[in-house]
Amino acid sequence: MGEYLRNWLAEYVKVNNAPRTWEGRAHRIERHIIPALGRLPLTSLKPDHLQRFYAEKLSGGRIDGKGGLSGATVSAMHLTVHAALETAVRRGLLVRNVADAVDPPHVERPEMHTLNEAGLNAVLEAARRTPYFALFYVHLFTGVRRSEALALRWCDVDLALGHVYTNRAMHRLRTGEIIFRAPKSAHGRRMIALSPSACLVLRQHRDNEEALKESLQDDGLIFCHVDGSPLLPDTVTHAWVKLVRRCGQGGIRLHDCRHTHASIMLKQGVHPKIVQERLGHSSIRLTLDTYSHVAPGLQEAAALAFDNVVLASSKERQPEPIR
Incomplete structure (x- = not known):
């Protein structure tokens, strides 16, 4: 064997x-x-x-x-x-x-923790005083994975059109070697629309980088050390843990930025198909199974919206209940 x-x-x-x-x-x-x-x-x-x-x-x-x-x-x-x-x-x-x-061991699904709108703003305000502000902002406002964010280059971002293209991921092996690889599936290669505020944050980050470096290469990493070398994934995670603890949000992992992004969008009525595309999920079923429970009231809101659309287009009164 x-x-x-x-x-x-x-x-x-x-x-x-x-x-x-x-x-x-x-x-x-x-x-x-x-x-x-x-x-x-x-x-x-x-x-x-x-x-x-x-x-x-x-x-x-x-x-x-x-x-x-x-x-x-x-x-x-x-x-x-x-x-x-x-x-x-x-x-x-x-x-x-x-x-x-053989019956494999049962795996408990870990409880999902997300930031609400107030908690998100508190974390970002505290992050302004750290070197990771732009990185954490992109995490929260796009839902990208840590490996995807750390692999982003300036040539992957179009700030004029407000788009970021994820086409690779960065990993650190046990040997310490840093590798860049294409996403596991075709859904991982995707275009994500940036909000106006995210574009402003990235422009400011680029200006700061240009002030520190002699030149900024298009194929250079967006989030890196001054010498252009990659940030270590575990270092970024440790910085996030310290940040959320200072904000009273202990227990929120860096990966929960992704869950936060998805849950807030769903609560705002964004179609799950759009959320799936932004997260790079392989199917809409995965998105619905993962996030439907973190958006309470979606069923009620859908029923009310249907009621409003149908009744608004009809001049007839609602039928009397059958007795």
Whole structure:
């Protein structure tokens, strides 16, 4: 089993997946899966082996010995094992994928936290005194992911038309290497309309950058150090955590800027299809499933709007209720 998994990583995952995907799967295989299951012959692996392995990881799977792993972490191990065995089935090494007969751990959906309008303005006001004001402004006013924002170049922005084009993402590997990659899906490549205030913030940011640098290159990063080198993702996240704590908004993650952007737009009656396009979701169903519960009153507002449209176009009075 161990030999097959290492070959699978080298011959399949590393060739067909993004470096971050390979890195995550390699970590789970080397640190957890091979130590527990690696000595088993591939064809001898049974559902009971996997079910017992997941149970052990949930109860005491931490490397430091301080308790069990989360359901999400163990579920990721299940997905890795399932993918590896599915490849073995396609190659004729196995007759069936025994992971199909295993119940993976239940993953609790984390509670979503968002800023309201007052909280958003308080955070932005505090951010003005930091080097990350423009970056956090773009996060909140476009809903882009951290990896997408940190990969933006000046050539990706049209301030005259008020558009930003996301066509790549920045990641930092465990080795410290910075990589830029195209989005995972076609929906990740998108044009996002900028609000007038976002355009003003970016113009001011560009003016500040030009004052600090000898020249500003079109292919240069928008959000970077003075020497043009990329900002480290974890550094940006730590700066955000400190900022929201100072504002009394602890618990709001940087990724929650994305949720905040979507929920405020939905509350204002923006069509979910537009929100989907701005966020780069693969389907409108994903958008609706993720954000419908954070916009209370949408159903009532829709019913009232329908009532107003229909009754306004009719001169007849509403029918009397049937008795």
